[in-house]
Amino acid sequence: xxxxAFLVLLFSIFVSALAAxxxxxxxxxxxxxxxxxxxxxxxxxxxxxSAIINFQVGGSIRADMRCLWIVNAPYDTxxxxxxxxxxxxxxxxxxxxxxxxxxxxxxxxxxLGQNHTFVSRTVLVTxxxxxxxxxxxxxxxxxxxxxxxxxxxxYIGLTTARGNLSYPLGGxxxxxxxxxxxxxxxxxxxxxxxxxxxxxxxxxxxxxxxxRTFTWFENTYSQVARFCGTTIPTSxxxxxxxxxxxxxxDASVTGPGFAFEWE
Numbered sequence: 716x717x718x719x720a721f722l723v724l725l726f727s728i729f730v731s732a733l734a735a736x737x738x739x740x741x742x743x744x745x746x747x748x749x750x751x752x753x754x755x756x757x758x759x760x761x762x763x764x765s766a767i768i769n770f771q772v773g774g775s776i777r778a779d780m781r782c783l784w785i786v787n788a789p790y791d792t793x794x795x796x797x798x799x800x801x802x803x804x805x806x807x808x809x810x811x812x813x814x815x816x817x818x819x820x821x822x823x824x825x826x827l828g829q830n831h832t833f834v835s836r837t838v839l840v841t842x843x844x845x846x847x848x849x850x851x852x853x854x855x856x857x858x859x860x861x862x863x864x865x866x867x868x869x870y871i872g873l874t875t876a877r878g879n880l881s882y883p884l885g886g887x888x889x890x891x892x893x894x895x896x897x898x899x900x901x902x903x904x905x906x907x908x909x910x911x912x913x914x915x916x917x918x919x920x921x922x923x924x925x926x927r928t929f930t931w932f933e934n935t936y937s938q939v940a941r942f943c944g945t946t947i948p949t950s951x952x953x954x955x956x957x958x959x960x961x962x963x964x965d966a967s968v969t970g971p972g973f974a975f976e977w978e
Contacts, residue, residue, distance in 0.1 A: 744790055746857035747960040753929055756783040757842075760870050764789060764858045766788025768840065771851030772799065778848050779904035781931075781956045783862055784840040785813075785870055785896065786856060793838050793856055795831045798823050801850025808852060809845040814866050815928060817961060818936035824854065837866035841957065843934060857923055867897040876901045877978035881913070882962060889916075889924075889962070897960040899953060899977055907923060909951040909958055913974040916964075919944040923965040931957035953977075 727914060735788035744764075761784055770776075770782060796811050802808060802825075811821040812835035822831040831886065840854065862870065880897070883889045901907060909928065917924040921943040927940045930953055940948040960975070 724876040738807040742832065742870060744859055746794070746859045750855050753783070757902060758784050758885075758898075759872060760784075761786045761856075762788070765856060766854060767798065767855040769851070769853045771954060772853050774843075774851050776849050778844060778846050780842065780844040780896075781897070781900050782842040783872075783898050783900045783957060785867075785872075785898065786838040786840060786858075787861065787867060787870070788836050788838075788856075788858035790858045790860045791834055792857055792860035793837055794855060795816055795822075795832045795834065795838070795840075795856045797827050797830065798855055799851035800825075800827065800852040802850045802852055803845060803847065805845030805847065806849050807841075807844060808854065809841045809843065809934065810867075811841065811936060812840040813839050815864070815963065817929060817938060818959075821935060823934070830916070832862070834860075835866065836863045837864070839936075841931065843931070843955070843957075844882070865894065867894050867896045869893065871895070871897045873897065873899045874902045875978070876880060876903050876905060876927070877907065877975065879890075879976035881974040882972045887971075889964055889972045889973075891964055891966050893964040895898065895962040897962070898944040899958040899975070901956065901962070904956055906956060907953050907958075907977045909953060909975055909977045911947050911973060911975040913971075914942065914945055914947055915971040916943050917943075917968040917970055919946075923968070924970065925963055927961045927963075929961070931955045 747765040750767040812819040925943040
């Protein structure tokens with residue numbers, strides 16, 4: 716075969732390859748056809764592929780109420796959609812992506828049927844009721860895609876008006892490669908003050924093991940402090956009734972941890 720004929724043959728093979736049907740890109744695990752879990756509580760941890768949050772549907776919610784649901788899904792894409800709502804214009808329902816750097820992209824959920832999608836295995840769902848009673852809502856979410864990076868390895872939800880906590884629970888040293896999230900959302904509306912009473916972790920540069928505190932303020936989560944070593948941070952008043960404490964450790968060197976109280 717001469718060179719000209721060979722080039723013609725090669726070109727025809729190339730054109731045929733382009734014209735051939737191409738396989739669809741792999742999309743990972745699809746969404747459930749319907750939510751598999753129903754939640755009616757004011758907040759909590761949701762480790763499931765899909766759920767519908769029916770909070771006080773057809774009923775009333777007290778003024779200044781705060782609820783915080785933690786969606787810690789098995790796949791990396793989460794889609795939220797509002798099914799029904801009796802919330803007033805001074806109330807707010809928010810979905811916030813949560814990663815190893817803390818809270819990130821956030822949407823206010825207000826329109827029925829509108830989709831809000833995140834590429835994040837962990838999402839915070841925050842209910843912020845205004846200074847007057849309101850009515851309930853129904854919100855559904857679906858997880859799909861592939862197994863993404865884990866944002867939290869442990870969760871503790873604190874809902875009493877006052878108390879204290881030592882981490883790790885049960886004493887001893889914390890573990891390597893932890894990413895724990897502690898939420899403070901008293902079921903009785905109030906403005907608790909958070910005080911750390913003990914801190915003993917690796918290092919003083921806060922690059923390896925560290926604690927961060929966040930407060931809910933003007934409808935968003937804002938970091939207040941990042942500390943490590945034996946530093947005791949200043950007290951923090953949760954003016955809008957919601958706070959986050961996140962703990963991160965690296966792959967080596969551990970310590971006794973930390974303790975705080977709130978009231």
